[in-house]
Amino acid sequence: MDVLMIQSFAEPGLTHFLIVSAILFSLGIMAVLSRRNTIMVLMGVELILNSANINFIAFSRFTELSLDGQMIGLFVIIIAAAEAAVALAIVLNVYNRFKTINLDEISLLKG
Amino acid sequence: MELTTILFYLFSIVTIGAAAVMVFSKNIVHSAFALMFALIGVAALYVLLYADFLAATQLLVYVGGILILILFGVMLTSLGYTFNFRTITVNLVPATVLSTGAAVLLIFAFVTTEWKITEVAERPDTVYDLGMMLMGDYILPFIVAGVLLLIAIIGAILMSTRLSAENKGGT
Amino acid sequence: MTQYLLNINPIAILVHAAIPLTIILVYALVAIWAERKVAGFIQDRLGPMRVGGWHGWAQSIADLLKLIQKEDIIPADSSRFLFKFAPFMMFAASYAAFAVIPFSSSYIGSNINIGVFYLLAVTSVLTLSIIMAGWASNNKWSLLGGMRSAAQLVSYEVPTIATVLTVIVVTGSLNLMTITEMQSGNDILGFLPNWLIFQNPFLLVAFVIFFISILAESHRVPFDLPESESELVAGYQTEYSGMRWAMFMLAEYADMLLLSLLGATLFFGGWNSPFGEFMSGPFWSFFWFMLKGLLLVFVMMWIRWTLPRYRVDQLMYICWSILIPLSFINLVLVALWEVIF
Amino acid sequence: MVEAFKNSWITFKSIFIGMGITIRHFFGKSVTLQYPDERPVLPNNARAKLYVNIDDCIGCNLCARACPVNCIYIDTVPSTSDVDLGKTSTGNPKRFWLTRFDIDMAKCMYCDLCVHPCPTNCIYMVSEYEYSEFNRTNLIYHFSNLEPAMVAEVKEKAANEAAEKQRQREEMMRKKAEEAKMKQIEAKKQAEEKNDGEKGSEPSKKENGDS
Numbered sequence: 001m002d003v004l005m006i007q008s009f010a011e012p013g014l015t016h017f018l019i020v021s022a023i024l025f026s027l028g029i030m031a032v033l034s035r036r037n038t039i040m041v042l043m044g045v046e047l048i049l050n051s052a053n054i055n056f057i058a059f060s061r062f063t064e065l066s067l068d069g070q071m072i073g074l075f076v077i078i079i080a081a082a083e084a085a086v087a088l089a090i091v092l093n094v095y096n097r098f099k100t101i102n103l104d105e106i107s108l109l110k111g
Numbered sequence: 112m113e114l115t116t117i118l119f120y121l122f123s124i125v126t127i128g129a130a131a132v133m134v135f136s137k138n139i140v141h142s143a144f145a146l147m148f149a150l151i152g153v154a155a156l157y158v159l160l161y162a163d164f165l166a167a168t169q170l171l172v173y174v175g176g177i178l179i180l181i182l183f184g185v186m187l188t189s190l191g192y193t194f195n196f197r198t199i200t201v202n203l204v205p206a207t208v209l210s211t212g213a214a215v216l217l218i219f220a221f222v223t224t225e226w227k228i229t230e231v232a233e234r235p236d237t238v239y240d241l242g243m244m245l246m247g248d249y250i251l252p253f254i255v256a257g258v259l260l261l262i263a264i265i266g267a268i269l270m271s272t273r274l275s276a277e278n279k280g281g282t
Numbered sequence: 283m284t285q286y287l288l289n290i291n292p293i294a295i296l297v298h299a300a301i302p303l304t305i306i307l308v309y310a311l312v313a314i315w316a317e318r319k320v321a322g323f324i325q326d327r328l329g330p331m332r333v334g335g336w337h338g339w340a341q342s343i344a345d346l347l348k349l350i351q352k353e354d355i356i357p358a359d360s361s362r363f364l365f366k367f368a369p370f371m372m373f374a375a376s377y378a379a380f381a382v383i384p385f386s387s388s389y390i391g392s393n394i395n396i397g398v399f400y401l402l403a404v405t406s407v408l409t410l411s412i413i414m415a416g417w418a419s420n421n422k423w424s425l426l427g428g429m430r431s432a433a434q435l436v437s438y439e440v441p442t443i444a445t446v447l448t449v450i451v452v453t454g455s456l457n458l459m460t461i462t463e464m465q466s467g468n469d470i471l472g473f474l475p476n477w478l479i480f481q482n483p484f485l486l487v488a489f490v491i492f493f494i495s496i497l498a499e500s501h502r503v504p505f506d507l508p509e510s511e512s513e514l515v516a517g518y519q520t521e522y523s524g525m526r527w528a529m530f531m532l533a534e535y536a537d538m539l540l541l542s543l544l545g546a547t548l549f550f551g552g553w554n555s556p557f558g559e560f561m562s563g564p565f566w567s568f569f570w571f572m573l574k575g576l577l578l579v580f581v582m583m584w585i586r587w588t589l590p591r592y593r594v595d596q597l598m599y600i601c602w603s604i605l606i607p608l609s610f611i612n613l614v615l616v617a618l619w620e621v622i623f
Numbered sequence: 624m625v626e627a628f629k630n631s632w633i634t635f636k637s638i639f640i641g642m643g644i645t646i647r648h649f650f651g652k653s654v655t656l657q658y659p660d661e662r663p664v665l666p667n668n669a670r671a672k673l674y675v676n677i678d679d680c681i682g683c684n685l686c687a688r689a690c691p692v693n694c695i696y697i698d699t700v701p702s703t704s705d706v707d708l709g710k711t712s713t714g715n716p717k718r719f720w721l722t723r724f725d726i727d728m729a730k731c732m733y734c735d736l737c738v739h740p741c742p743t744n745c746i747y748m749v750s751e752y753e754y755s756e757f758n759r760t761n762l763i764y765h766f767s768n769l770e771p772a773m774v775a776e777v778k779e780k781a782a783n784e785a786a787e788k789q790r791q792r793e794e795m796m797r798k799k800a801e802e803a804k805m806k807q808i809e810a811k812k813q814a815e816e817k818n819d820g821e822k823g824s825e826p827s828k829k830e831n832g833d834s
Contacts, residue, residue: 015221015226016123017156020123022217022221024130024153026213026217029206029209029213030207031134034200035201037139040139040142043146043181047130050173057157057162057165060162061162062229062230063227064227067240068244071241071245071249077172079259080172081172082259082263083263084177085180085263085264085267088181091188092184092187093270140361144364163395167396167400167403170403170407171406174403175409176406176436179432179436183429186425236395238456323648323649323653324648324649326652326655585642588638588642
């Protein structure tokens with residue numbers, strides 16, 4: 001068991017990358033749930049997307065997924081860029097109307 | 112220990128530490144800069160996973176684009192002064208419980224699963240293969256992603272121009 | 283990239299890291315002195331003359347010694363870690379990009395397949411470090427300079443990448459070494475070297491756009507709005523002093539050299555000698571490469587002392603309304619030329 | 624579209640013209656003088672340090688009055704009759720001892736106005752421009768060549784002579800007054816005699832004219 005532990009420490013395999021991505025994912029969840037600043041929530045979402053991306057690429061490196069995993073990672077990055085642009089435009093509009101970006105205070109459906 | 116191993120642990124620690132600073136920092140600009148370190152660490156992890164093209168894309172798009180957008184958002188939406196960027200934290204207990212639960216569950220699942228690992232040789236030319244795949248199997252998602260980006264750009268520009276028009280009319 | 287990490291021993295990595303660093307440091311000392319001399323000569327003055335005998339060649343060494351001794355002042359209300367970290371990050375961003383520059387026919391730091399792309403990606407970190415410095419100083423001038431530079435760099439990255447794409451369309455490779463090797467030989471009209479700028483008339487237009495964009499990317503006049511000393515009291519550098527300020531200076535000059543060398547590689551044949559086989563070889567190729575890069579640097583200095591500074595709205599107008607459409611139209615035209623001929 | 628091309632053509636043309644001008648200056652000769660090693664030769668009428676040729680000065684005070692900032696201080700003492708101060712090189716006779724001729728170069732504004740009124744051309748600017756001092760009082764230049772003892776002697780002499788002259792004048796006045804009185808008395812007597820004898824007014828008129 002001990003030898004196994006040391007070996008598993010020594011050489012980063014698939015599980016290591018997956019664990020890193022799991023920790024990043026939970027931190028992202030934490031940011032999304034506990035922060036009320038819209039931009040902070042956006043940053044949490046970026047972190048979650050990144051952790052998912054690590055998973056895809058780790059699978060593409062260590063399993064038979066091969067380059068398809070990297071392809072999906074590429075598309076995730078593209079979609080994250082589009083999401084960030086639109087989301088920040090919305091945030092700026094919201095700020096212009098309500099003078100706040102606290103998520104609890106902008107629950108009205110009608111501006 | 113091999114160099115790759117040292118680099119893996121180094122960059123994992125940097126990534127996770129920076130992400131933790133991002134989540135728990137009170138100052139939102141500090142959070143944004145911590146996110147930068149996390150993103151750079153993730154790019155380094157991509158390199159260790161033989162995804163050099165993706166690592167460069169990560170740097171270019173996330174660090175050079177999205178993060179600057181976020182910083183602009185922070186600067187434009189915080190009232191006035193440079194250091195008045197504190198944000199409030201709510202739901203601390205449920206959020207902690209939920210995220211820790213998610214982390215424990217995920218790690219348990221990852222460790223116990225028997226992955227079918229096929230050790231690939233190094234990939235010397237991912238760019239060429241990725242380009243070929245983009246123009247072959249993935250041509251439809253590629254076009255759809257292009258259209259999506261176009262729509263996103265037009266939408267963002269429309270929203271922000273309306274914003275400035277309102278500003279001119281309102282005040 | 284990864285192959286290199288796995289197969290190379292630490293000493294080799296250190297040597298590979300030290301060579302560009304030496305070049306940058308020597309270049310920065312010479313370039314700061316040369317900038318002052320060029321400014322002096324263009325204004326019918328002499329520039330620094332006192333330190334070190336012939337034409338004050340040791341002036342920047344004396345300045346460096348002075349800067350080392352200076353007190354490192356950190357503003358009371360600043361964000362200490364970010365304030366201290368920003369100059370090093372800025373230098374790291376331009377230094378890391380030197381890894382893929384083919385300095386000579388037999389030396390390149392890291393011969394990776396995505397060379398140009400890596401270079402553009404790494405230099406985009408520069409913007410963030412400038413915002414970091416501007417915000418951490420807790421000074422309105424610094425913040426304004428940082429935000430201006432962010433807007434400027436993000437905008438001008440688009441025409442830069444578009445013009446680099448034109449070269450990639452012609453050469454079909456992202457590897458700077460391959461791009462350079464493709465330009466060897468003297469075949470055009472019998473005597474002209476095979477440099478890309480002579481190969482295709484639209485690449486000349488691409489080079490003009492590229493040069494204007496790298497002027498903006500490296501904060502040179504007429505696009506030096508982030509640090510405009512007369513309006514923003516040096517922008518993001520306002521609160522910096524001593525060695526940290528020197529790091530900014532070093533990073534800026536390194537960035538200038540990096541982009542000039544990139545221009546020399548992409549359009550002027552990199553380390554290829556203009557006389558074909560004559561004067562080629564590892565050493566001479568290094569000489570030609572640095573000569574081309576330093577000539578571009580000299581043109582940048584020359585422009586600095588000729589043109590006035592643009593306004594912010596003019597800067598954005600030039601980028602979004604002229605350079606970006608032009609560079610994309612040019613990209614299509616270059617592709618058409620390549621298909622037809 | 625055509626307009627845009629025309630504009631960009633004009634822009635590029637003007638940029639190249641400007642760069643041509645700067646490169647010409649780049650290769651042109653520099654105008655800098657390496658000061659401590661090379662010194663500029665000032666032109667003839669350069670305005671620099673003031674100099675007074677005290678031998679030619681007649682103490683007329685015109686320069687001091689012309690000075691807009693009052694930086695010239697002149698004190699004069701008239702010469703006594705036993706000393707001949709001689710003549711200036713321009714032929715004007717000198718009538719005053721110059722006990723003080725100071726110029727405060729710290730105040731001087733190099734307007735050149737003191738030079739022109741001088742009747743003997745003895746105050747002028749010399750082409751010397753390195754006279755900075757650590758102490759401001761060192762910038763007050765004393766041009767008078769009289770020793771303090773000499774000054775005292777001259778002053779005493781002049782005072783004595785002035786007193787002498789005053790006394791002589793008073794003497795004269797008193798003599799005149801006495802004479803006048805005598806005349807009056809005589810006139811009165813004559814008038815009385817005339818009144819006694821024949822009536823006439825001519826002498827009294829003469830008296831009035833004398834006094």
